[in-house]
Amino acid sequence: MPSQEVTMFTRGIKRKSCDPEEDNDGPLAEVKTVPSYTLERQSLLDMSLVKLQLCHMLVEPNLCRSVLIANTVRQIQEEMTQDGSWHIFDQRRTDQFPLDRLVSTDILCRSTKEQDEGRMNDEYIAYSEELEVHQTQEISELPPVTSLKPLQNTPSNLWETESPQDNNNKVHFQKSLDHIFETLENRNATCVEDLFSEVDTSYYDLDTVLTGMMGNSKLGHCDMLESFSPPSTTSSNCKTEHNEIDHIVEILVES
Amino acid sequence: MEEDIDTRKINSSFLRDHSYATEADIISTVEFNSTGELLATGDKGGRVVIFQREQENKNQPHRRGEYNVYSTFQSHEPEFDYLKSLEIEEKINKIRWLPQQNAAYFLLSTNDKTVKLWKVSERDKRPEGYNLKDEDGRIRDPCTITSLRVPVLRPMDLMVEATPRRVFSNAHTYHINSISVNSDYETYMSADDLRINLWNLEITNRSFNIVDIKPTNMEELTEVITAAEFHPHNCNTFVYSSSKGTIRLCDMRSSALCDRHSKLFEEPEDPSNRSFFSEIISSISDVKFNHSGRYIMTRDYLTVKVWDLNMENRPIETYQVHDYLRSKLCSLYENDCIFDKFECVWNGSDSVIMTGSYNNFFRMFDRNTKRDVTLEASRENSKPRAILKPRKVCVGGKRRKDEISVDSLDFSKKILHTAWHPSENIIAVAATNNLYIFQDKVN
Numbered sequence: 001m002p003s004q005e006v007t008m009f010t011r012g013i014k015r016k017s018c019d020p021e022e023d024n025d026g027p028l029a030e031v032k033t034v035p036s037y038t039l040e041r042q043s044l045l046d047m048s049l050v051k052l053q054l055c056h057m058l059v060e061p062n063l064c065r066s067v068l069i070a071n072t073v074r075q076i077q078e079e080m081t082q083d084g085s086w087h088i089f090d091q092r093r094t095d096q097f098p099l100d101r102l103v104s105t106d107i108l109c110r111s112t113k114e115q116d117e118g119r120m121n122d123e124y125i126a127y128s129e130e131l132e133v134h135q136t137q138e139i140s141e142l143p144p145v146t147s148l149k150p151l152q153n154t155p156s157n158l159w160e161t162e163s164p165q166d167n168n169n170k171v172h173f174q175k176s177l178d179h180i181f182e183t184l185e186n187r188n189a190t191c192v193e194d195l196f197s198e199v200d201t202s203y204y205d206l207d208t209v210l211t212g213m214m215g216n217s218k219l220g221h222c223d224m225l226e227s228f229s230p231p232s233t234t235s236s237n238c239k240t241e242h243n244e245i246d247h248i249v250e251i252l253v254e255s
Numbered sequence: 256m257e258e259d260i261d262t263r264k265i266n267s268s269f270l271r272d273h274s275y276a277t278e279a280d281i282i283s284t285v286e287f288n289s290t291g292e293l294l295a296t297g298d299k300g301g302r303v304v305i306f307q308r309e310q311e312n313k314n315q316p317h318r319r320g321e322y323n324v325y326s327t328f329q330s331h332e333p334e335f336d337y338l339k340s341l342e343i344e345e346k347i348n349k350i351r352w353l354p355q356q357n358a359a360y361f362l363l364s365t366n367d368k369t370v371k372l373w374k375v376s377e378r379d380k381r382p383e384g385y386n387l388k389d390e391d392g393r394i395r396d397p398c399t400i401t402s403l404r405v406p407v408l409r410p411m412d413l414m415v416e417a418t419p420r421r422v423f424s425n426a427h428t429y430h431i432n433s434i435s436v437n438s439d440y441e442t443y444m445s446a447d448d449l450r451i452n453l454w455n456l457e458i459t460n461r462s463f464n465i466v467d468i469k470p471t472n473m474e475e476l477t478e479v480i481t482a483a484e485f486h487p488h489n490c491n492t493f494v495y496s497s498s499k500g501t502i503r504l505c506d507m508r509s510s511a512l513c514d515r516h517s518k519l520f521e522e523p524e525d526p527s528n529r530s531f532f533s534e535i536i537s538s539i540s541d542v543k544f545n546h547s548g549r550y551i552m553t554r555d556y557l558t559v560k561v562w563d564l565n566m567e568n569r570p571i572e573t574y575q576v577h578d579y580l581r582s583k584l585c586s587l588y589e590n591d592c593i594f595d596k597f598e599c600v601w602n603g604s605d606s607v608i609m610t611g612s613y614n615n616f617f618r619m620f621d622r623n624t625k626r627d628v629t630l631e632a633s634r635e636n637s638k639p640r641a642i643l644k645p646r647k648v649c650v651g652g653k654r655r656k657d658e659i660s661v662d663s664l665d666f667s668k669k670i671l672h673t674a675w676h677p678s679e680n681i682i683a684v685a686a687t688n689n690l691y692i693f694q695d696k697v698n
Contacts, residue, residue: 041531044531044585044588047588047589059339059340059341060339060341060430062430062594063429063430063448063449063479064448064479064481064498064538064594065591065594067476067477067478067479067498068498068534068535068538068594070477071477071534072531072532072534072535075531075534076531
């Protein structure tokens with residue numbers, strides 16, 4: 001990517017160079033004045049969301065990487081909320097996928113219904129982490145640690161982003177991530193399609209991102225991408241793991 | 256420094272054939288022991304290879320203490336966590352030597368979850384002529400034993416044995432990024448993304464959690480631990496770095512759980528360089544105390560910084576490793592290179608620091624003269640005992656002869672791990688699946 005494009009990501013520059021009356025003109029005017037900047041920012045946001053989505057599909061993503069990407073998304077979202085373009089972005093998404101919000105609200109509310117295996121599997125993962133933590137504590141004879149939580153409060157062992165109940169910004173942000181949560185919960189055949197339809201490809205070429213990631217030496221991505229190709233494998237794997245976990249838990253309970 | 260470097264020679268290089276190189280061969284850590292006699296490497300395949308420096312030979316003065324393979328063993332195997340339905344890679348994340356206390360050598364090696372203590376020892380004699388059992392080890396019939404016989408030690412071919420002495424497992428939920436042996440030589444710590452545990456080297460079933468930054472609600476997580484190290488002399492002091500570019504110094508005497516740091520080292524962000532990538536590039540990938548323990552060196556994506564323990568608000572020295580990448584951050588984010596974890600090392604006298612870059616380049620900074628040099632570890636450009644030529648990356652404008660343009664750098668060839676001999680100018684550089692050892696020219 002040429003260097004000039006990159007410099008456009010420099011935060012704050014546009015506000016300095018803009019007319020001081022920009023606030024009165026409203027956020028839309030500002031967006032119009034610097035179209036390339038917003039375009040670049042948009043593509044960065046899209047790129048980050050794809051990366052984040054891929055992170056969430058891994059059982060144990062590189063935590064440092066996912067935290068840094070999520071913080072980047074937060075930053076962009078904050079800035080977009082300030083200049084009002086977040087609303088447009090959000091609107092565009094909602095228009096395109098009107099059902100997303102309904103689904104995600106359902107997920108975020110953590111209804112007790114266990115409709116699909118994906119969710120149950122997640123819960124199990126969460127449970128197993130707690131189990132492991134407990135075991136570790138026992139073995140180590142450590143003093144009680146504050147991080148131990150009641151099981152029902154653990155949304156997932158996977159690292160997740162913002163909580164919905166915070167301030168306005170975060171509520172907006174949550175909406176942007178709704179699709180991520182959705183794909184996170186539904187580890188089935190359609191998740192790959194969901195993932196790709198999520199991105200507005202007019203802004204940037206998804207292939208480039210994926211090729212870039214494939215080219216990376218970190219095994220995780222390649223493994224993950226490969227595992228996507230036969231879509232049915234994931235869910236059937238879940239099933240087997242599930243039974244195994246069931247079995248193990250039984251043993252643990254019996255002993 | 257440049258003069259020094261010009262005279263550097265390749266003493267020995269451990270080269271595996273490119274055509275046979277696999278993912279498992281990629282070197283993931285390099286570490287000299289405290290005398291520099293041994294050099295250990297760990298790879299993605301879970302193997303540890305130890306090199307030993309050969310004794311100087313007066314008949315062959317040009318062969319000055321080359322490093323040869325001493326021992327190879329499989330430290331970690333791939334595992335499967337059935338509860339989490341998760342594969343645990345065998346990749347060796349770090350190796351740390353213990354100070355030598357007898358004829359045997361001890362080292363700690365770790366993958367994402369489990370630390371192991373290995374004993375590496377030599378055997379060149381074996382006992383023969385037992386009275387109570389025969390040569391195959393079977394007990395003799397006591398009736399047949401009529402005389403007193405004492406077993407004798409007979410010489411045999413030298414054998415180097417590696418045996419696992421301790422396995423420290425089940426204490427890390429996240430990925431271990433650092434291990435550090437304490438100066439009391441009795442304890443060590445292991446750090447993962449969110450917690451640091453303290454272990455006694457003798458006790459495997461108990462560890463003490465000394466740092467825990469895991470938020471009660473994981474949704475609030477914005478920062479992770481990236482590296483940690485004990486102070487070289489004060490056994491109660493350690494530092495850990497974070498993904499937000501801060502370094503925390505903790506004192507274990509103040510409380511059992513070091514939730515509150517004693518010192519926080521952080522440099523204010525430069526407003527002129529602020530971008531969406533600011534936080535990512537300020538994330539610290541390595542932290543190292545100098546030999547005296549007065550200074551700390553940290554590596555972030557674009558720079559190496561030296562901090563004085565007595566000054567928390569800014570580093571005393573900042574060195575640009577590859578500033579020409581600042582204009583490429585978007586592409587580097589896109590291809591994930593921006594998350595690469597480069598390490599950094601001090602030389603024996605703390606006057607020079609070394610760290611890696613892309614295109615098989617690595618950098619050295621002379622702290623006194625403020626001169627720096629870029630060198631290349633590549634098979635094509637270096638034959639045994641060849642002299643290393645400084646390389647230059649051209650930034651914009653016209654490219655001079657011998658210069659390489661930023662756009663033609665190979666980002667798949669990265670030097671993440673390097674090591675410096677504790678007292679001599681011998682360095683080990685891991686370039687993907689090759690290990691290069693360079694040293695000062697003999698006279």
